[in-house]
Structures are given as structure tokens and as C-alpha cells.
Amino acid sequence: xxxxxxxxxxxxxxxxxxxxxxxxxxxxxxxxxxxxxxxxxxxxxxxxxxxxxxxxxxxxxxxxxxxxxxxxxxxxxxxxxxxxxxxxxxxxxxxxxxxxxxxxxxxxxxxxxxxxxxx
Amino acid sequence: xxxxxxxxxxxxxxxxxxxxxxxxxxxxxxxxxxxxxxxxxxxxxxxxxxxxxxxxxxxxxxxxxxxxxxxxxxxxxxxxxxxxxxxxxxxxxxxxxxxxxxxxxxxxxx
Numbered sequence: 001x002x003x004x005x006x007x008x009x010x011x012x013x014x015x016x017x018x019x020x021x022x023x024x025x026x027x028x029x030x031x032x033x034x035x036x037x038x039x040x041x042x043x044x045x046x047x048x049x050x051x052x053x054x055x056x057x058x059x060x061x062x063x064x065x066x067x068x069x070x071x072x073x074x075x076x077x078x079x080x081x082x083x084x085x086x087x088x089x090x091x092x093x094x095x096x097x098x099x100x101x102x103x104x105x106x107x108x109x110x111x112x113x114x115x116x117x118x119x
Numbered sequence: 120x121x122x123x124x125x126x127x128x129x130x131x132x133x134x135x136x137x138x139x140x141x142x143x144x145x146x147x148x149x150x151x152x153x154x155x156x157x158x159x160x161x162x163x164x165x166x167x168x169x170x171x172x173x174x175x176x177x178x179x180x181x182x183x184x185x186x187x188x189x190x191x192x193x194x195x196x197x198x199x200x201x202x203x204x205x206x207x208x209x210x211x212x213x214x215x216x217x218x219x220x221x222x223x224x225x226x227x228x229x
Contacts, residue, residue, distance in 0.1 A: 034216070046157075046165065046208050046220040059216025095164055104212035105155035105170035112164050 002026040004096045004110035012090075012117050018083040021073075022096030022110055029072055030054040032101035035079040037070060039092040040112075047092075051099060052079055086117045121145075123211055125221035131199045131228055139224045140191040141209030147190035152211040154192035156185060159206045159223075168207075169194060196226075204228040 008020035037049040050060035052070040097106040122144035131137035157165035167176040169185035
């Protein structure tokens with residue numbers, strides 16, 4: 001069974017960088033799947049952030065592209081999210097997820113982690 | 120900017136049938152957008168219900184079905200149960216690794 005687990009600081013200062021990791025078990029980060037990040041602001045809907053393949057190829061939501069970097073760490077079987085120049089608007093629950101490499105949907109999800117941007 | 124539209128809220132009686140829809144601000148939804156549907160209860164991660172328009176994810180009861188209806192993706196719940204009361208999100212694949220979620224529909228069962 002594939003399991004995803006987010007980790008990282010729950011509090012980030014404004015103008016700082018949000019950094020999260022997603023540990024993967026039950027699958028290899030080097031498999032033919034894509035690894036994704038999604039966020040959900042308080043009381044709002046889901047927002048797609050981006051995805052990465054084990055080769056390092058990444059795709060980002062155009063609205064966040066200038067501030068987002070997603071990377072892969074094969075040695076730890078995990079992938080990571082960095083979001084720069086954060087503001088209160090980036091306060092959200094951040095989910096990591098998997099996209100089946102041959103499909104176009106989210107088939108496994110992490111439980112989510114809350115990140116608050118505040119001084 | 121592509122906007123995926125969903126009804127903000129919907130209500131269904133226990134045992135009833137409800138159809139939620141997922142459209143585009145401009146244009147029609149077709150299977151080429153690989154519509155998928157997710158159920159989310161407060162404080163929980165989304166649960167995958169439907170993908171590729173009408174394929175149920177593993178373990179999803181056949182009360183849930185997906186289709187294309189009048190140029191929109193549709194999620195139909197037949198014989199609604201109290202625990203179906205959740206938020207439902209659709210997602211469309213736009214190509215080039217980009218997915219876009221709808222704003223979600225809050226379903227009330229009463």
C-alpha cells in the first residue's frame with residue numbers, strides 16, 4: 001500500500017521560504033509515477049501546485065511558477081516543495097500526492113500538514 | 120485563465136439521487152480532460168472516487184458514478200447515505216502536467 005507523509009515547519013515568517021518534504025513508502029520515487037503537491041487555504045478549495053518526475057522534470061501551476069521549486073531525493077525516497085517570498089495568503093494545508101504515470105489523476109494522498117505564515 | 124466550475128452547494132434527501140457537475144468557464148468538458156472526482160470531509164485528505172470520467176477508484180461503492188452530461192463532467196450519487204455528506208471536488212487535466220480543481224461542492228444529506 002502506497003503511503004505519503006508530509007513533514008516540515010508549521011510556521012514560516014512572511015517573506016521567508018516554505019519548505020516541506022513528502023516521504024514515500026510502498027513505492028519507489030524512481031517508479032514511473034509523478035509526485036505532486038496540492039494546497040488548501042482555510043475554508044477554501046484545493047489548489048494544484050505542481051509535480052515532479054524522478055528524472056527531475058517538473059511542471060508547475062502557472063500562478064505559482066515564479067515562486068515554486070519541487071525536487072526529488074532518490075536516496076531518501078522523498079520529494080520536496082519550496083515556496084519563496086511567502087505571505088499570509090500562503091497559509092494552508094499542504095498535501096502531497098501521487099499521479100499514476102499513465103493516468104491523469106491523483107491516486108494516493110498524504111494526510112496533509114498545516115503551514116501558517118506569520119511573524 | 121481556465122476556471123473549472125462546480126455548484127457551491129447541493130442538497131439531497133437520504134436515499135435520493137444527486138448529480139454534481141464540473142464545467143469550464145469557456146468550452147466543454149470532454150473525456151480528453153480526464154475528469155476525476157474527490158470526496159473530502161473536514162480535516163481529512165481528499166479521497167479519490169472517480170477517474171478517467173467514469174472509472175471508480177478501488178473500494179468506491181457503485182453508488183458513485185461518473186459521466187459526461189451536457190458538456191460537463193458529472194458525478195452521480197444514487198441512494199445517498201448520511202455519510203456521503205462531504206465536499207466534492209472535480210479536477211481536469213489541462214495537459215503539460217497541469218491539473219485544475221473546481222471550487223468544490225458542499226453536499227448536504229438531509
